Structure formats: C-alpha cells, structure tokens
Amino acid sequence: MFEDKNEQRTPLSELGEFGLIQHLTSMVELQHTSSIKGIGDDAAVLEFDKKQILLTTDMLVEGVHFDLSYVPLKHLGYKSVMVNLSDVYAMNGNATQITVSIAVSNRFPLEALEELYEGIHLACKKYNVDLIGGDTTSSTKGLIISITAIGEADKENVVYRNGAKPNDLLVVTGDVGASYLGLQVLEREKEVFKVNPNSQPDLNNYTYLIERQLKPEARKDIPQLLKALEVKPTSMIDISDGLSSEIIHICTQSKVGCNLFEDKIPLDPQVISTCEEFNLDSTTIALSGGEDYELLFTIALDDFDKIKGNPNVTVIGHITEERDGKHLITRVGQKVELTAQGWNALSNK
Amino acid sequence: MFEDKNEQRTPLSELGEFGLIQHLTSMVELQHTSSIKGIGDDAAVLEFDKKQILLTTDMLVEGVHFDLSYVPLKHLGYKSVMVNLSDVYAMNGNATQITVSIAVSNRFPLEALEELYEGIHLACKKYNVDLIGGDTTSSTKGLIISITAIGEADKENVVYRNGAKPNDLLVVTGDVGASYLGLQVLEREKEVFKVNPNSQPDLNNYTYLIERQLKPEARKDIPQLLKALEVKPTSMIDISDGLSSEIIHICTQSKVGCNLFEDKIPLDPQVISTCEEFNLDSTTIALSGGEDYELLFTIALDDFDKIKGNPNVTVIGHITEERDGKHLITRVGQKVELTAQGWNALSNK
Numbered sequence: 001m002f003e004d005k006n007e008q009r010t011p012l013s014e015l016g017e018f019g020l021i022q023h024l025t026s027m028v029e030l031q032h033t034s035s036i037k038g039i040g041d042d043a044a045v046l047e048f049d050k051k052q053i054l055l056t057t058d059m060l061v062e063g064v065h066f067d068l069s070y071v072p073l074k075h076l077g078y079k080s081v082m083v084n085l086s087d088v089y090a091m092n093g094n095a096t097q098i099t100v101s102i103a104v105s106n107r108f109p110l111e112a113l114e115e116l117y118e119g120i121h122l123a124c125k126k127y128n129v130d131l132i133g134g135d136t137t138s139s140t141k142g143l144i145i146s147i148t149a150i151g152e153a154d155k156e157n158v159v160y161r162n163g164a165k166p167n168d169l170l171v172v173t174g175d176v177g178a179s180y181l182g183l184q185v186l187e188r189e190k191e192v193f194k195v196n197p198n199s200q201p202d203l204n205n206y207t208y209l210i211e212r213q214l215k216p217e218a219r220k221d222i223p224q225l226l227k228a229l230e231v232k233p234t235s236m237i238d239i240s241d242g243l244s245s246e247i248i249h250i251c252t253q254s255k256v257g258c259n260l261f262e263d264k265i266p267l268d269p270q271v272i273s274t275c276e277e278f279n280l281d282s283t284t285i286a287l288s289g290g291e292d293y294e295l296l297f298t299i300a301l302d303d304f305d306k307i308k309g310n311p312n313v314t315v316i317g318h319i320t321e322e323r324d325g326k327h328l329i330t331r332v333g334q335k336v337e338l339t340a341q342g343w344n345a346l347s348n349k
Numbered sequence: 350m351f352e353d354k355n356e357q358r359t360p361l362s363e364l365g366e367f368g369l370i371q372h373l374t375s376m377v378e379l380q381h382t383s384s385i386k387g388i389g390d391d392a393a394v395l396e397f398d399k400k401q402i403l404l405t406t407d408m409l410v411e412g413v414h415f416d417l418s419y420v421p422l423k424h425l426g427y428k429s430v431m432v433n434l435s436d437v438y439a440m441n442g443n444a445t446q447i448t449v450s451i452a453v454s455n456r457f458p459l460e461a462l463e464e465l466y467e468g469i470h471l472a473c474k475k476y477n478v479d480l481i482g483g484d485t486t487s488s489t490k491g492l493i494i495s496i497t498a499i500g501e502a503d504k505e506n507v508v509y510r511n512g513a514k515p516n517d518l519l520v521v522t523g524d525v526g527a528s529y530l531g532l533q534v535l536e537r538e539k540e541v542f543k544v545n546p547n548s549q550p551d552l553n554n555y556t557y558l559i560e561r562q563l564k565p566e567a568r569k570d571i572p573q574l575l576k577a578l579e580v581k582p583t584s585m586i587d588i589s590d591g592l593s594s595e596i597i598h599i600c601t602q603s604k605v606g607c608n609l610f611e612d613k614i615p616l617d618p619q620v621i622s623t624c625e626e627f628n629l630d631s632t633t634i635a636l637s638g639g640e641d642y643e644l645l646f647t648i649a650l651d652d653f654d655k656i657k658g659n660p661n662v663t664v665i666g667h668i669t670e671e672r673d674g675k676h677l678i679t680r681v682g683q684k685v686e687l688t689a690q691g692w693n694a695l696s697n698k
Contacts, residue, residue, distance in 0.1 A: 044405065045401050045403055045404075045507060046404065047402070050398075052396050053396070053397070054394055054395075055393040055395065055481065055499065056393065057448045057484055058484050059484045059486050059493075060486075061452045062489070063489040064452075091394070099406045099497065101495050102408075103408055103413075103493055133404065134406060135406055135407050135408045137408050137410055137414070139410050140410065140412040140490060141491070144408075144410075144493050146406075146408060146484075148406060150404065158385075158394060
C-alpha cells in the first residue's frame, strides 16, 4: 500500500482503442451456453429459454466513489463487478454476463488498466460470469467505470422490493457496518501518510473492515441457499446505501411499516471495537454505513423454521402495517423513527 | 445557439440521487411486453421467447466526444441513444430497451439534465425503445453518458461482421461524410463566435451537415427493409468510425479482401459543395469522416436483383479473396490500398 513501484509504463496511445480492448480482453473465454456472442461485434448476443433476463448497471467515478491513493486498482475492478452482481442476486437471480465501459485520462498507463482488468477478470472467474462487451474511451479527468450486469432467473423465482406483507420477518445476511469503518481506517491512514510518508501503518486490528471495504463479496450463495431451503422471500434488496435506507425502500415500495430491533443487528467484533476506538455509535454505523453488499429480505412468518439457526442469516425485525410507521426498537426498548441516512450523509458530517 | 437563456436553475443537491432518478424518469411508460420490470428495483427484468437478446454499450465523455459549447443537450441525449441503437440495427435486430448512466459535475443544474433526458425520451419514443434503468452520480469534471441498448432478433436473422464471402456485393445505406463536415462547420462557427460574440452565423448552406452531426438517425428501417426484400446480409456493421475503418473490420473478421469504387460512394450535394469550400477531398471525408450511423453490409451476388434501384442503398464495391487485399479503385482507375483512418485521425491533422 502507498508504494510507488516504478514499473514499466506503456502509454495508452500506443495501442489505440481497438488494440486496447483486444489487449484487455484477449483472455476472455465465454462460459455460458447463453453467451452466443461476446466481444468483437456491434452487440453481444444472449440466448435464454423460458428464463427472465435481469439487467443492472452502476457507474463508479474517481474522486466520488473511490480514492486511488489507497484503493488498489485490482481491488477496484473486483469491487466494481461485485456492486453490480449484488443487484442481480438481490432479485434472487444468477448473474451470467457483464459489460464494462471505462473512460480514463492519459495519466493512467496501460499497466494500470491491466491491473483493473485483473480484478474484473478475477471476479468474473470466481462468480462464473462472462465479460461480453463494453467500451473504452479517454476522459479529460480521472477514471470512470460503468458496468452492466445481466442475470437470469426462472420467472416464478424473481423477487422484487414491493412484496413485503405485515407480520413478515425482516432478515439480513452476514453482518453490517464493517465496510464503512474500513473506509474510515483507510482515510485515517491516508492522513497519517500525508504527514509522514515513511510511516508503516499497522492495520492488523482492522483486516476484516478493510477487506469488506476494498474487496467485498456479493452474496451469490444466498439465492442458492434460499432455493435449497425452499424459501422464496416476499421482498429483497441489497445493502449498498445502508441498512436503514434499504429497509425504508422495501417498506415504501411494499406500502408497509416495520420494527427493527437494535440488539438483533449483526455486528462483527472488529466493528464493535473500532467503533469504540473511533468514538462512533455502532448502531449508527450499521444503519447508515453502506457498501456492505449483504442482502436484506423479508419472509413469511411460516418460513421461520426453515431459516432458524442458519448462520448465514439473522432475523432483525418484522413488518407491520403501513400506518404503524417504520421504527427502530432500541436496546432499552425505546421506539425511534427510522430515517434514511446513506453513507453520503455520514461522509458530510 | 450560443445563447444564455438565464433560465431557472435548481441545484442537483436539492433532489438527492433517488429523487433525481425519479424526477428524470417519472414519465417513462414501458411499451414492450418483454419489459417485465423497469426502473425502481435492483435490476430490470426482460422476458423473451425464442428470441436472441442483443446488448451493446457506449460511453460518451464531454471534451472527448462532444463539446457543449455548440451541442445542445437535447440533441446530445438523442444522439447518445442513436449511437447505441445503431449497433443493434447493425446486428439486423430490433432495439427494445436502453439503460442510461450519467455522471455529472455540480456545474450542471437540474434543467440541463432535464434537457438531456428530453432528447433521450424523444429518441425512445420515436424508436419505440423502453428506458428500463440506469444510474445517476456526480463527477468531478464534466458530463459522462454511458448507455446500454438491448435488442432482440430471431436467431436465424442475426448478422455478424464475419460472414462476407468473395464475390459478395458491398452495400451502404444513405450517404456518408456529412456528419464530419457538420462538425467542421460548427467548429468554425465556434471560432467566429469567440472573436465576435454578437455574430449571427448563417448556416443555411449547411443544414443537412449540421443535422447529421447533431441529430443523426439510426437506421431502424434497414433491418425491416431487408426482411421485406427477403435479403439476409452475409455481414453487417454500422458506420461510426468511418467507411474505410468499417470495411476493414468486415474484411478482417471475414478473412476476405475488397474493391471499393470511389465513384460509387454516395455523397450529399452539401458534402460536395462544402468540401470545395473547405478545400477538402470529399473521398477522404467519406472514407474517414465517421459518425454517419449508416449501415454497411455485404450480400450474395444472387440477391442483387432484390436491392437493385432501391433508393435506400448503394452498391459501392465487392468482396474479393483475402490475398487480393483491400483496395479503393479511384475515379481514374487507380488501385490504392484502403487504410483505416477514423475521425480521430482526421481531427489530429
């Protein structure tokens, strides 16, 4: 981290756009029978039989979504794919293809883009996703990444945000808040580095937090788990902006209210210890941190026995009538209105 | 053009990201039965039966692909859609959906994005395409637009770049070179305006050129025409980088050569007169100008009678064996090697 390797640098101009795309994607081998045609023509061709196609797109901008002074390009590539795949899994689908468009200024040498694509290819391989197209162009400033993910699902399995019903249970996968804290740790180290470029940061106490921030994993396993457990959620969403914001999305679109129990929110021990160190309230971090890429869903009460005791999921509350409002029930039993404060709001504090 | 209307300006921050997307897309009504779910969930859902899905994406960057000092935002939105639809038509398919991702700096007020989306919505309406998703975020500099278009085609109708065979005819739709000349006219007027902001440009002699540059139309009609004529091209591509570059793409991917006849290249009278005025060679402009968004395709010689005399298409050459090379046959019968010089190359002259 923070080191300048002084590696060989090839100006992008040497390759030209076609050469660049070819160079960056020459190792792609299509994996899915549905990928009829990938890179190399005007458009990609997909073929599905009795499947619904899921499509999602996200754009990441340097200086807005990431800071290259502490985000390695390989991790950035990996994470950019995760952000998109997560949206497909949040529909209870399986991601099958992505396209990647990149605008990049001249300050980036070829090796930088190779590193970025290394992370993209790694994500594709690990998640069994085909890279089927994209666009590479120059920018006047910085790096912009726009990814579109395509997925498929049997029609009857697709889960939307708007199906939550009163008495449904509110369930979250994994734990929350770690990614935002990882960002705080990295920001702090960046400031230390500015003052003393020779300092060697000791990040041992924050490994989980930093990994959650730099190299999150999308929950490909959850749609599979739900299928195996024979549970179809009534609604589902991924946690990109923060737990409270996502709960409110489900409630608003489903026209319901909810009670979320503070003491049920799953936190990693590093989140608790680091919140103490940074003098932050762990519940605020969990609710508003964002970038967890866990899944939040609701299930019918009758399905509780199927998920009970499963280490991948935690029941954190239940759905109520819309008129009852959206509330957090604190550890001491207080009922507080749930408000949406994404990580943007936190950053601006 | 060039006027400052001093209209009301709403800062984007007033709306927030969700509010902004909702504001910009609230009037979208899904048109296709295949559009199961559009904006408002984690991913869009499409459903097709026995169709192949076509997917293409392009990114446009301010200062690289467009100059807002003379490109009206509404036209930019319209053109951004055309660029993508054109790729779908070039596969002999029908465009059905698009996603639009935009990164924009704070200097753009809401009204600017509304204008941009006005053009996008107009294009969608005119071409019967559903806007099904996207992403809106801030940029540190300028405007970046990333569009993905999805289309469909019966499996047996999809046309790739790699199917041209020796003796096939090389065919182009419409005329070429006008868009690049339109850009030259606009660049000249910009320089005049810099010197004298009160000058009123007289653009009457360049209306066709400027329209081709600012508001190109993708050839949705050509796949339909080909179907009606019962012609399936052996290869097809759209003309974005310039006629010669696209011919070379087809030849390279099909492993064939070609003879292109200079006197057959279709030029609008305004292209000829403006080339004279600007002291430019019209053939060079036609070959390397780019951004025409016409279609270039090859057909079997046996299909010639079916297209003969059709005003939409012009036979400009024929395919040869690969070993014979790629040549331009000039008006005086000289055989010149065809080289790829996109509009970028031209701009750098």
